[in-house]
Amino acid sequence: MRCYFNGTLLSTVLPPVLGTEFVFGVLGNGLALWVFCFHMRPWKSSTVLLFNLAMADFFLNMALPFRAMYYISNIEWKFGHAMCNICLFMLALNRSGSTLFLMAIAVDRYMRVVHPHHPINSLSITKAIWGAFAMWLLTISLTVHVFHLKHVNTTRCESFMVDTEMHHNLNWHKFEFLLVFYVPVLVVLYCTFTIIGHLRRRQLAQQAKFRKALWFIIVVAVLFTVCYLPSNIAQLLIWIQTKQLVSKLPDSEVCSALEDLTIVFYITISLTYLNSVLDPIVYYFSSPVFKNICRKVFHLSQTDGGESIEVKTREKGSQSLSQL
Template sequence: MLLELWPTSQGGSTLVNMRCSFNGTLLMSVLPPVLVTEFLFGVLGNGLALWIFCFHTRPWKSSTVLFFNLAMADFLLNMSLLFRAIYYISDIQWKFGHALCNICLFMLAMNRSGSTLFLMAIAVDRYMRVVHPHHPINSLSISKAMCGVLAMWLLTISLTVHVFNLKHVNTTRCESFTVDTEMDHNLNWHKFEFIFAFYLPMLVVLYCTFHIIVSLRRRQLAQQAKIKKALWFIVLVAVLFLICYLPSNIAQLLILIQTKQLTSKLPDTEVCSALEDLTVVFFITISLTYLNSVLDPAVYYFSSPTFKNICRKVLHLFQTDTAKSTRRNIRETGSQSLSQL
């Protein structure tokens, strides 16, 4: 871990701040295969999902609008991963220019936050349909749902557009997360947004999941095989959400806490080396967040009979008898609320 010096102006005078710069030897060997794999499966899976939503899903419902936009956010995020893989393959040397660096970082930040917000909205949608089935919001028109989605995109963009103003002192580096030995510069909006865009959706997803389970148990529906399977799947989605996003957020919080403690005990020249292992852990765990976007098409496949049948037909696999499945549906109120697009 090296130390970079960069000038800032304050009160008419020029000050020198210190920023940690890692050599990333471990990252160059670990991240490229991970990012390339996520890129390939993410683009194929979410591309197939978008194609099915656009050309084979009729009629659309308000929940379909949410799933479509989640797939769009995931697809755009996955498209940016190839540039990150090339970046690490090239010994952490960015070769595509300053403008494309900022565009790539913005796409990653915007769509990572967008994914968590749309997952939160999907959890709320299922919660309302199961726990409050007669609420007027459940009969929301497609046009109103699209207006709501547009508002979510505008919120996401407003939260992440600051990425274009991030300073890159070293022109060969393309990073949005840095460690500064000056705490005034270490806790910036980008890091706050990264943490906020996870913990708020996490609390909402856990709240909705818990109350869906409680509601179905009270109505004595949870013992039915089909609904029990759907319940296990919602829990699995919540667990995967935590597994993918929680480690990087914990690592980011630990970096902030450790930086504050170390800067008060050690000279600036030793702070970076003391934070190197934790910084490497953060960059590895942040690549795990992209895995959630790769797994989302599996969520569509297993949670929607319509999506599953279309996908099987497209892939020339055995297609289930939908008429037979329809006859098996008993007391579908809870099941449909959990699974249909």
């Protein structure tokens, strides 16, 4: 038996949240794509990763208005079964794509700071594009199952339904939801703490360019935590509590006992969409060129945009290592 909950609170809270995320997501990522496509020349391998992260956010922005209308209509889907699956696929594609590309960006910064002479730091644009293409194939393979989700209630458009039969709660969709968070977050945290330790051991953390590189990786780690951790904790708690309640209560009482926790999950999953608003902060910290263009657009004073953080990181890393 699937649990269907009263959506009064969700219909009140989520439409303005989703609407705000849509507006600022379109503005921020529209600016980012404009900068990447028309003002950043030449591209580097790191630029390819940032561009694809912005594209993942673009897919999310296309789905948010439909989700907002869904909640405005008191959780009644009015756009048909096919459009429901397309919308859910866009949401899943953004979630998986964003976490994988953020992980790749963290690894890229880790390699440039901790292993500045590694050949991967000189990866050609062509190879970087092929690498990004492979990541998209992986992302699509992880999320394409959304098109096969069955919606028993045709007025609902949800991919995370609580089921009182535990084996139905252990489906691939929920496993993939947890997988694409916990694996990347472990990698991001490893890169973050390794970079911090490396800079402290080399006594480089106070130098301006290294401080920027440090702030960048911290921003990625914080973004990961704020956007994705709450919903993943809520999903784990739902699974654990469902398992406990099914063994104690009759099926008719399980859903009511899980209602509050499920509503918390739906609210926290809206935080995952916040990544499309906050990702431009990653672009801003990652590239002096991107930063200067943004400052020019908003008529702010320019910063030193001569060399990229990565180049200076490699040069100073080389000098420091040669002095040891």
